[in-house]
Amino acid sequence: MREILRAESLSKTFKLSTKQQRIEHTKQRVRTAVDQLSFSAYEGEIFGLLGPNGAGKTTTLRMLATLIKPDAGDALIDGYSIRSQPEVVRSRIAFLTSELKLEDFFTPDYLFDFFSNLHAVDPIVARQRKQRLFERFGIDEFAQVKVGDLSSGMKQKASLVISLVHDPAIIIFDEPTNGLDVITAKVVTDFLSELRDQGKTIILSTHIFSLVEKLCDRIGVIINGQMIVCDSLVNVAQDQSLEDRFFELYLKATKDSRSGDAA
Amino acid sequence: MMAIVRKEFRRFFTDRRMVLSVLLLPGLMIYLIYSFIGSAATDFLTTNEDYVPVIYAVNLPDSVAELSSQADVEIQPAEADQAAEIKTQIAEKSADLLAIFPEGFDKQVSLAMAGNTQDYTPPRVELYYNSTKIESNSMYALLQTELNDYRDASFTLFTVNPGEQSYDLVTEESATSFMLASLLPMLLMLFLFTGSMSVAPESIVGEKERGTIATLLVTPMRRWELALGKIVSISCIALLSGLSSFIGIMLSLPKLIGIEGPSTQLSNTAATMYAPVDYLMLLAVVFSTVLLFVGLISIISAYAKTVKEANTLVTPLMIVVMLVGVTVMFSQSATTNLMLYLIPAYNSVQVIVGILSFSYQPLFVAITVLTNVLAAGICVFILTRMFNSEKVMFSR
Numbered sequence: 001m002r003e004i005l006r007a008e009s010l011s012k013t014f015k016l017s018t019k020q021q022r023i024e025h026t027k028q029r030v031r032t033a034v035d036q037l038s039f040s041a042y043e044g045e046i047f048g049l050l051g052p053n054g055a056g057k058t059t060t061l062r063m064l065a066t067l068i069k070p071d072a073g074d075a076l077i078d079g080y081s082i083r084s085q086p087e088v089v090r091s092r093i094a095f096l097t098s099e100l101k102l103e104d105f106f107t108p109d110y111l112f113d114f115f116s117n118l119h120a121v122d123p124i125v126a127r128q129r130k131q132r133l134f135e136r137f138g139i140d141e142f143a144q145v146k147v148g149d150l151s152s153g154m155k156q157k158a159s160l161v162i163s164l165v166h167d168p169a170i171i172i173f174d175e176p177t178n179g180l181d182v183i184t185a186k187v188v189t190d191f192l193s194e195l196r197d198q199g200k201t202i203i204l205s206t207h208i209f210s211l212v213e214k215l216c217d218r219i220g221v222i223i224n225g226q227m228i229v230c231d232s233l234v235n236v237a238q239d240q241s242l243e244d245r246f247f248e249l250y251l252k253a254t255k256d257s258r259s260g261d262a263a
Numbered sequence: 264m265m266a267i268v269r270k271e272f273r274r275f276f277t278d279r280r281m282v283l284s285v286l287l288l289p290g291l292m293i294y295l296i297y298s299f300i301g302s303a304a305t306d307f308l309t310t311n312e313d314y315v316p317v318i319y320a321v322n323l324p325d326s327v328a329e330l331s332s333q334a335d336v337e338i339q340p341a342e343a344d345q346a347a348e349i350k351t352q353i354a355e356k357s358a359d360l361l362a363i364f365p366e367g368f369d370k371q372v373s374l375a376m377a378g379n380t381q382d383y384t385p386p387r388v389e390l391y392y393n394s395t396k397i398e399s400n401s402m403y404a405l406l407q408t409e410l411n412d413y414r415d416a417s418f419t420l421f422t423v424n425p426g427e428q429s430y431d432l433v434t435e436e437s438a439t440s441f442m443l444a445s446l447l448p449m450l451l452m453l454f455l456f457t458g459s460m461s462v463a464p465e466s467i468v469g470e471k472e473r474g475t476i477a478t479l480l481v482t483p484m485r486r487w488e489l490a491l492g493k494i495v496s497i498s499c500i501a502l503l504s505g506l507s508s509f510i511g512i513m514l515s516l517p518k519l520i521g522i523e524g525p526s527t528q529l530s531n532t533a534a535t536m537y538a539p540v541d542y543l544m545l546l547a548v549v550f551s552t553v554l555l556f557v558g559l560i561s562i563i564s565a566y567a568k569t570v571k572e573a574n575t576l577v578t579p580l581m582i583v584v585m586l587v588g589v590t591v592m593f594s595q596s597a598t599t600n601l602m603l604y605l606i607p608a609y610n611s612v613q614v615i616v617g618i619l620s621f622s623y624q625p626l627f628v629a630i631t632v633l634t635n636v637l638a639a640g641i642c643v644f645i646l647t648r649m650f651n652s653e654k655v656m657f658s659r
Contacts, residue, residue, distance in 0.1 A: 065481055068653040091483035100481065101474040105274055117266045118482040 001042035003213040004170060005064070010037040011057050011071035012193050020165060033059040035225035036073065037073050041218070042205055043169075047197050047217035049205040051217045051248065056225035057096070057205035061174050064203065065095035078169060091119065094163040097174035101159075104148030108158040110125055112148070119166035126165065137187065160188065171195060173204040177211060209243045222247065223253040267484075267492025271466060275500050285461050289454070293511035296574045301515060316402045319349050327362075331410050336402070338362070350391055356400045359399040361391040362406060368651045376417055397518040443620040444596075449588030450512055451505070455549065456584045458504030459556040462497050464573035467564035471656065480650065490561075492647035494639065499559045501548060535619075544628050545618050551635035552611040557585070558642025565649040565656075569618040584608060591616045597623065597641045 012034040015100040021027065034056040041047040049057045062068045064075055066086035075083050080088045097129035102111055109130075116126035134140040138156070138159040142150055147158060156179075176192065192202055192215060206212060212219055213233070228249050229236055237245050275281050319341040320327070331338050341349060341361070342465050347651075352358035355572045365371075365386045375383045381557040392403035415422065433441075479489060532599060560577055567573035587609050591597075597617035604610040610631040617623030 018487065024265070031385060065498070067477060087483045087485065090481055093481075095481045100478045102478065103475045104280065104471070110273070112265060112268055115482065118484045120483075124448070218324050 003040050003046070003097055004043045005037050005041040005047075005075065005203065007037055007060075007064070007073070007075040007079050010034055010060065010063055010070045010075060012056075012068070014062060016229055030074075034063070034070075035154050036262050037222070037225070037227050038073075039220045040199055041170075043201055044196060044199045046192060046202045046204065046215050047218040048219040048223055049203070050207065050210045050212055050219050051205075051222035052207060052250070055222045058174055059223055059225075060222070061097070061172050061203065061205055062093070064092060065172050066090055067095070087120065088151045091111040091166065092169050094166075094168040094171045095161060096163050096172070096175075096176070098162075099174075099177055102147045102155070105146060107144050108134070108150075108162065111158070114164045115162050124255055129165065129167065133164065136191075137161055149203050151234040153180060154178055156184060157187070157256055160191070169200060171200060171202045173202060175206055177206075177208065208239075209246065213242055221249055223250055224257060226253070227251050264488040264495075268496040271496035272499075273366040275462070275496075276316060285458075285500065286507050288289075289457070289461075289504060290507035290509075290511035293508050294515045296307065297515035298513060314398055316360070316398050317352075317358045318362070318402060318406075319345070320364065321346055322364040322366050323362070324364055326369050326372070326413070331406075334405065334409060336405065336558045343599065353391055353393050353399065356396045356399070357392060357394065359392065360402045360406065363389040372417060394436070401626070414433065429440040436505055444616050445592050447619060448591050448615040449585065451509065451549065451615060452584050452588035452608070452612060453581075454508035454512075454550070454562060455505040455553050456556050456581055459497070459501040459553060459560050460574070460577055460581065461504055462500045463557050463560040464564040464567070464570050464577070466493060466497055467561050468573045471565070471568050472569055473613065476650075476656065478632065486650040487643065487647040488645045489650055494557050494561055494643055494646070496552065497561070498553045500551070501557055502553050505549075505553065541618055544623065544625075545615065547632050548611050548614050548618070548628060548635075551632045551639070552608065554637045554639035555607055555642070558617065558639040558646070562642055562645050562649065565646060573625075587612055596620055597627070599624075600656065601627075601630070605634055607635050 004024070007123075013030045013034070016024075016026070016031050021029070038058060038131060039047075049060060050134060051057050059068070060062050063070050064077065066082050066089050069083065074083050076082075076093050077089045081091070082089050102108075106114070112130045112134075113126065116123070116130075120128075131140075134143055137160070139154065139158055139161060142154055142158075147155060150158065173192070176188055180188065183257060189211070191203070197219075204215070216233055217233050219228070221228045221235055221236065234243070236242070240248070293421060304421075316336065318336065318338045320338045321341050321562050323338055323340050329339060343363075344361060346361065349358055350360045365388075368386050368388070371383065371386050388404060390403055391397040417596075468477075479485075559580060560573075563576045563580070564570075564573040567576055590609070591612050597613045597620070603613065603626050610627075614623060614628050614631045619629065
């Protein structure tokens with residue numbers, strides 16, 4: 001299996017405002033969101049970042065998607081550095097999160113063409129791809145409806161489709177099923193499996209165990225910005241259920257960090 | 264970059280509400296408001312033709328009575344002891360004017376006219392009026408002029424401009440250009456700025472607020488292409504919006520300044536008196552200025568967290584721009600100091616004055632356009648840096 005993504009000691013800190021310091025009763029001026037995170041993902045697999053809220057999953061994914069820059073460390077995507085070659089990286093990835101929205105005013109049809117254009121996709125290829133993807137997700141009926149008038153499920157599907165205009169090798173997906181009904185969620189998860197079968201690599205973040213168990217080949221558990229364990233699903237879970245194993249890891253990690261703080 | 268420009272145009276021109284509110288409304292509003300102000304002001308300064316002014320005179324001399332009847336003004340004689348009562352009426356606006364002549368006014372005047380100045384004491388005439396009543400004011404002016412003319416006719420030392428013809432040798436062109444040059448630069452700057460203001464924040468911080476700019480930022484498009492594409496497309500729209508306001512003011516200007524005749528006369532004069540090359544120069548200067556304005560507003564918009572905040576932050580800049588425009592309102596012609604043409608925005612105002620008053624130098628126009636484009640280029644550079652900065656783009 002070819003290593004397609006390698007994160008090396010990725011670190012990211014955020015400055016805390018005085019107000020935030022007061023709310024959180026801390027004198028620390030900076031908060032470490034991601035702490036020396038290293039992991040690899042291989043071609044044709046679904047890699048899940050599992051962790052509680054605020055663990056640093058989203059920050060990690062945003063660094064990989066080149067929206068924010070790491071304070072230290074680097075990541076290579078398909079051999080290109082997210083620090084020094086962000087444009088090349090962007091042409092090889094799709095990044096999906098609920099924060100990234102489509103303009104309400106335009107139709108899915110127009111936006112697909114627009115983003116194809118930004119990604120410099122050949123118009124003929126783009127048209128075929130559009131037809132295939134719109135059919136696959138039932139967007140064809142709504143292709144000429146403004147995004148603002150679409151249901152939230154349809155909006156999510158349109159976002160997914162439009163993020164794939166350039167047929168990227170790596171799909172980075174933050175909380176793929178957040179806010180979706182069970183039917184739309186299934187459409188999305190089925191599609192992710194399908195993409196993996198086509199040889200794409202998918203990096204997703206979630207805190208939903210069932211999703212990880214159903215989809216992921218390998219997982220990394222992040223707690224407080226640190227990678228606690230990173231291995232295949234079977235090796236991480238060992239003989240327990242993933243949920244039990246996660247709480248065991250979580251308790252151990254928070255205990256360690258508390259005793260570390262005391263010392 | 265062209266993809267961004269096309270998208271922005273499509274966003275704008277296919278949205279009827281946007282086109283209506285940014286392109287049509289400003290011009291229409293300005294036309295209506297200024298026409299209304301203009302005609303209201305004209306109404307205010309003209310009296311009702313059917314109005315019969317109420318004028319009293321104590322000791323009305325025959326000579327004055329005759330003069331007045333020639334001017335179709337009827338003066339009612341009054342006794343000296345009625346004066347106080349009439350003054351009250353004037354204060355209450357039920358009467359218009361009270362003239363008090365000394366006794367034997369005509370006799371004194373004829374004495375003096377006969378050259379007998381030894382016993383002569385200049386008679387004192389008092390005119391009481393109410394400056395807040397238009398009719399009272401105009402009767403006061405009328406009677407005063409009549410009396411002055413009568414006095415001048417009585418003792419002619421010399422006369423100034425006695426004839427009926429016009430002594431002002433100004434041509435219609437230069438009168439119009441003088442007026443345009445003093446008024447238009449300020450209005451142009453203001454309209455271009457408000458035009459930019461109605462589009463730029465929405466397109467930059469609006470996209471940031473709605474989370475749609477991040478979607479653009481994960482594409483391989485270079486940040487500078489995004490910055491340049493945004494500034495160029497917003498500038499074109501802002502220029503159209505400014506043009507709309509401009510047409511509005513040009514159409515309402517004749518009414519506003521109360522020019523007689525068909526209301527298009529002034530705009531016709533203005534339209535025909537400048538050569539195409541003048542218009543080209545004007546357009547070049549105006550477009551470079553819009554680029555600069557849009558650049559500055561875009562930077563402020565990128566910094567702001569919401570559209571509302573952006574509009575608030577832009578206001579001080581608008582005041583500065585207006586002040587720059589006002590600087591030339593009272594100056595007669597454009598400066599010839601080369602250094603001053605290196606100041607963005609200020610140079611635009613100066614060059615516009617120059618073009619409108621037929622006294623521009625191509626060198627200054629070129630310097631101005633270059634300086635403004637350069638300044639806009641710096642804005643693109645800064646905006647690119649801002650698009651690259653996670654602090655600016657993703658701060659909460």
